[in-house]
Amino acid sequence: MSGRCAISPILPTVLFAAIIFLVCGDGIIYKVSIRTVSRDENKISNSTITCVTQVQIESTLEEEPLQSSTEYKDDDNSETLDSLVVPSDLSEKKARIDWFRKHLPDFRILQSNNLTQQFDNRLLEFLSHECETQFFMTWISPARSFRGRELLAAESVFKSHPRGCLTILSRTLDSERGYKILKPLLDRAFKILAITPDLPSLFKNTPVEAWFDEMKRGKKDPGLIPLAQNLSNLMRLAVLYKYGGVYIDTDFIVLKSFMGLKNSIGAQSIDPISKSWTILNNAVLVFDKNHPLLEKFMENFASNFDGSRWGYNGPFLVSRVVAKVTGAKATPGFNVTVLPPVAFYPVDWNKIGELFKKPENQATSSWAKAVLAQLNNEAYGIHLWNKHSKSYIMQKGSVIERLVSDHCIICSNT
Secondary structure: OOOOOOOOOOHHHHHHHHHHHHHHOOOOEOOOOOOOOOOOHHHOOOOOOOOOOOOOOOOOOOOOOOOOOHHHHHHHHHOOHHHHOOOOOOOOHHHHHHHHHHOHHHOHHHOOOOOHHHHHHHHHHHHOOOOOOEEEEEOOOOHHHOOHHHHHHHHHHHHHOOOOEEEEEOOOOOOHHHHHHHHHHHHOOOEEEEEOOOHHHHHOOOOOHHHHHHHHOOOOOOOOOOHHHHHHHHHHHHHHHHHOEEEEOOOEEEOOOOOOOOOEEEEEEEOOOOOOEEEEEEEEEEEOOOOHHHHHHHHHHHHHOOOOOOOOOOHHHHHHHHHHHHOOOOOOOOOOEEEOHHHHOOEOOOOHHHHHOOOOOHHHHHHHHHHHHHHHHHOOEEEOOHHHHOOOOOOOOOHHHHHHHHHOOOOOOO
């Protein structure tokens, strides 16, 4: 790990960071064992993060241009999340649909090419190799933005599963630039594949086939949230339904083997009184092929899609479906385990910043040591909540720095 720490020369910033630690430093890790119970979506707040240090995380990959084919270059350089966002001033549904229909050619993820036509055959051939565990990710952003943190997530998969397989559904990483990014893992003979998804094929014969067909023809309201985000929510459900395995977000560090997990989903938060889960999360999903709960998730996605409500087609979707099939009127046949927050989300989004800070005294050093021990002993991994933590510097001696050192392979961050 590099010895450099991002230290602001401005004294008030240092004092502010100290205050933040005092305010946010308690109660970092969940330690509750729970099973499936109901939840109340209305209790979940979408309030903005309050414990934030405004510093920039360093890129660990060089950003020099890479010569590639025109097709790859166009996808990589022009397909950004911003290009998939309906203008915020279009508050009326009809106006959004009209705008979306007009700009359909710009939504490259909806377009076919020679690589999408090879999707199923390429994926089946890749998965035909002996895979200890099948992992999946999605990446709809440009390849150039797949950097150190995302590569670390991939590394951590193979650190705990050296004979596992990792498939990244990504049009942009399935390119010369993407090959260069993933080459350090390929050179070490790890089984990793970035593959351009064929969404019509992926969604065919699933409950979302008709929904996607209408969306692709510009007959659905995409909403105000980036369509890429909602398509990622859907792609993870479909790929697990078609092929089975483990889905993880690209800001998730795997800490130990998933081999013992089966048909599992993790709770993000719990009620402090009842100890029942209040919300689940879809950043990590472990399911067998053709699992009926995945089918229910997709049915709910298609029938209740709302592209303007954050989380509605992701964490809130899996929460409301699991609550229905496992509640008081539970439907038989949905064998699913809800793991406690410590399994996948041991540190909540509003406390994740504490793990990036260097211990400054004996008390904080003891705290960091205890947190690290709990994570290594009790968690299958840790979600970094990239939306809230992407600006943090990974300071030397911090909990995150130690986790990275223990679970990286290439260790380009070190």
